[in-house]
Every structure is written in structure tokens, then in C-alpha cells.
Amino acid sequence: MVMPVNFDIKKEYFSYLIEKICDKDHDKVDYIPLLDLLHSMPFEWSIEMDENRAGDGEYLRKRWLQNEGIYEYLYEFDGEKVSVLEVLIGIAERVEFDVGSVMNGDHTADRFWMLLRNLDIEKYDSANYKPLNIKEKVRIWMLRKYKKNGVGSIFPMKKCSKDMRTLQIWDQMNLYLMENWG
Secondary structure, eight states: OOOOTTOOHHHHHHHHHHHHHOBTTBOHHHHHHHHHHHHHSBOOOSSGGGHHHHHHHHHHHHHHHHHHTOGGGGGGGTTOOOBHHHHHHHHHHHHHHHHGGGSSSOOHHHHHHHHHHHTTOTTOOGGGOOHHHHHHHHHHHHTTOSOTTOBTBSSOOSSOOSOGGGSOHHHHHHHHHHHHHO
16 A cells, blocks of 8 residues: 555554544544653553563564555654553553453553553643643653552552562553452
8 A cells, every 4th residue: 555645654553543542532633642641651661571562562563564555664663662651552452451351342542541640640621731740750660660459550459469570560550450350
């Protein structure tokens, strides 16, 4: 497929991500600054297995390119690290896959906003946008500087004897799902 001259692949991809997660409670216009900031932040990890979450973000890109019939343009993303936004959407999809059978329809957007609520950044819509606060909260999560019980991360726990800071994101997610969905 030949792309039109004015086709900006990265802009189109970002629009796809936004459409995937914005819903009736989260109007895309109100959250573009927050989502753009999350998309500009590269995902970093310190526990080896969390590299798999970056793989989830890469898979989002590849799936979009495939669905659009423009997979041959994957090179446009060469050398570009996966963003925090992509990783959070990938995790939201995983959560939805694990708990989605309980409900009708796709609730990936709900799962995504749950993760942002857990990080305490959902409140930063256009009217309340504070990029330094957002960056700090995301850094606390990525550097694992949150509380032992996961408060300050995407998977805070009410009852957990394990130190969430030492667990890969996949294990944190599974503990969180067990506590909240049994």
C-alpha cells in the first residue's frame, strides 16, 4: 500500500491509541495533553521480565500496522522505545483478557483508566493538567519507589504480604486480579 503524501504514520498511530482508550467518561479532547505526555515518555524497567511489557507495546504497533495494511512501514518505528502509554494499554488489554469473560463487551478502556486511577494521574485532564506531577508519579512507578503494598503503582494491594516492588509487573497484575476479581 502506498501511503498518501500527507499521511503522518505516528500521528495516525497515536490517534488509534486514543480511540482505543477514550470512552464516554474520558473525552479524548479533555485528556489529549495527559495521553500525549504518557506517549512521549519511554517505558523503563529494572526487573528483567518487565521487558515483556515493552513487548506488549511493540505488539500494539505491529497489530495496528497489520490491521491498517501497512505493516511494511514498521521501519518508521525503528529505534523508538515503547512509550508508557503503549505499555499501559498493553497491560489494560491483558487485564481485560483475564477478567473480561466475566462481563459483556470489551472493557479495555475501563481497565486502562483503572491503571491511571491507581497511579493517581487520571485526574489530570486538560483543566487540571500538571505535567511535572504526572512525570513524577510515572517515574515513581517505573523506578519502583512506591510503597511495599503497591500504593503509587498501577497495582496497589489492600492485603498482600509480598513486597510489590520486587515483583515483575505480570506477577503484580495477577495478585491484583486475585484480590479484586478472585
